[in-house]
Each structure stands twice: as C-alpha cells, then as structure tokens.
Amino acid sequence: MSSAPTQEISKPHETVISVESEGSRMPPRARIMASAIDLFRQQGIKGVGVDAIAEAADSNKMTLYRHFGSKDDLICECLKQVSERREQIWRDLEATFPDNPLAQIRGWIEEAAECIFNDRRGCDLANAAVELKEANHPAFKVIVDAKKAHMDRLTDLCRQAGVKQAEQLADALMLLVEGARVCSQSAGAEGPQQQLKRACDAMIAAYSSD
C-alpha cells in the first residue's frame, strides 16, 4: 500500500464549459447551466441573480424560467451536474487503475491537491452548503446525497484495499480533503492545504499498519 499512481487521468469536473466558445453549439438549457455553474463559482450563489446568468448564457430570463421554475431549481440542477462530474472522476479513476483501489484513492487525493493548486475556489457543493443557510432549502438534499455517495465510494475502496478500519480511514481522508479545500479559500497561499498529500499519506500509513 505505498505506490502512488503516475498515469495521467482526465479531469472532467474542472473543465469550465465556456459559453463564449461553445455557446453556438449548446442548446439554451445547457448554456444557462454552464453559465450558472461558472458564475456561482466565481461570485457565489447569493452574489448572482438570474438576470446576470441569463445574460452570460446569451439567453433571457423568460427562457431561464421556462427551463428552471425558479432560481432554487436552477441551483439544484447545477449542483446535481457538479455531483455527476465528481462521479465521473471516480469512474475515470476506476478505468485508469482497475483492480487497484489504493491507486484510485491516491488518484482522488491527487485530483484534490491539483484543484487546490490551480483554483482557490474550493468545493462547489460544500460552498453552496455554507452559503445557503436556510435549513429547508432543496439544495441541501442534493448536497448531502452527493457527499454520501462520495463517502460510500471512498469507504468501499478502503475496504477493497484491505484496510480493516475502512470507514475510519475513509472519514479521515474526507475530512483532510474537505479541510484542504476550505483552507484554500481562507488560509492564504501558504496555508495547511499545501500539506494535503503528506497528511493523507500519514493517515493511510496509520490505518495500513494494523
């Protein structure tokens, strides 16, 4: 349980679909979602209104409301798409490192470390949870379901890797990754997020020596 993956893996989740470059080929609904995901990420869910989203998507408010009943609906659909991209990362890792659960785990950590290095905006799902304080906001179900699926996948991989206390290692790794993604926003360039991979290595080693 020590070799780190060295193969290249694709990174579909961080690909911002540019409305300007691809807009003409994308239908209105997809354009609106691409603009919304991008603007929510850059300016925050509460910092952007539907007018700005419609304009960025080269569309209009009426079309936006025809496809999404409300801003809240649009938020939920965007978060589902973000979640689906995360699921795709896991599928890509599985395809890249078949029958090597530890390499898949390390690939996921590598991905997170690269995101932190390239972009200090953190996790769209966690950020949405921070911004949306209303406990009954429909987005919370999307966020919690996505995080749960993520945890289940990670726990299953820890189990496949032969870790006896698989749930504990998975929880600890998730805390480290989530912590790094929030520190990249709050702790300055030299914050503890820089040590994410090293901290994960120490945690994996601690749970592999049983």
Place this chain on the structure above:
Amino acid sequence: MSSAPTQEISKPHETVISVESEGSRMPPRARIMASAIDLFRQQGIKGVGVDAIAEAADSNKMTLYRHFGSKDDLICECLKQVSERREQIWRDLEATFPDNPLAQIRGWIEEAAECIFNDRRGCDLANAAVELKEANHPAFKVIVDAKKAHMDRLTDLCRQAGVKQAEQLADALMLLVEGARVCSQSAGAEGPQQQLKRACDAMIAAYSSD
C-alpha cells in the same frame, strides 16, 4: 502523549451575546457588533443587510454608519472579534493545562468537536472566506491573519509536545478540524465530522511514534 484532558474549560467563543437580554447594558457599537455576528452566522454575510442589523441591535442605520464606515468595515470588525474569541480559547486552555501542550491541543480538538455537535454553522472565519469571493475584499486580510495566528499557536504547541515533525502534525490537525467544520454544514448529521476526534487521535499517534 496519550492522556486526554478531562477538566472543564470555558467556551467564550460560542457565547452568543444576546442583544435582547443584555442590550440595555451594552453601548450601541457593541450591540451592533453582537447583532451582526449573530445574523451573519445565521443568515450569511451576504444574506443580511445593514437595515436588519441596525434593527436587531435596537439601533438605526445612521448610528451604524457612524461607528462603522461601511458594511465591509463592520464585517472586518466582526471577524476581528471572532478571531479574538478564538485567541481567548487558546489562552484559557493554556491557563487550564499549564505546561501540558498536548492537553491544550486535545482541548482545542474537544472544543471543535463540541461546536460541531452543538451547531452545524461551522467556522465564521472560513465561512466568510467562502462567501466573500472578491479577492481584494478587506476581510481576507483579517481572515488570513487569524488563520495564520491559529496555525502558529498549534505548531508551537506540537513543537513543545516534542513532536519532531511539528509543522506537519499541526497542518494535518488543522485540515481535519477545518474539514469537520465544513462537513457539519454539507455532509448531513451522519457525515465524517462525527469522527473528528478519532481521526485526530490517529494523526497524533502517527506523528508521536517517530
């Protein structure tokens, strides 16, 4: 390096100063800050306007602007006060566990675990960083300075506790705590934040066995 602190320690940082109960004894500036910190925490920095803050403080917008030049100034002052409360926790832990750096570290972890258990709102400083996307917002300096001071204190305690790789352990513990505080907002009641203390124990053990 194994005993956990059992003594009671005070928790000044989570004490919400109620304007209703103490308002009559507090001067206007303090009332406005108490209301702002509370409302920012409940509804988000962008979710609350100065009118609502002035009203909650039993004051008015003119008084608010006389004490704080702008909403941004008020945000900065509030975050400085939150940071000061965090510093006070460290001082209390030092007074409670003098000459026992590991007990101080464990006391800090215990505090974080209690906050997660009692309140899913997370860290006010980190949340502000998530909400305020403008890179040049003056609050970022306050947030980054506070996180840096926090890291320095934690690293120093790890060093005093005889940990050889003190910086690495401090970074890892901070990632776990920050991760737990964001997961308490995003991962549902059964999320990995529930395992914060266990994960910190594993990390402390990993760095103590050198």
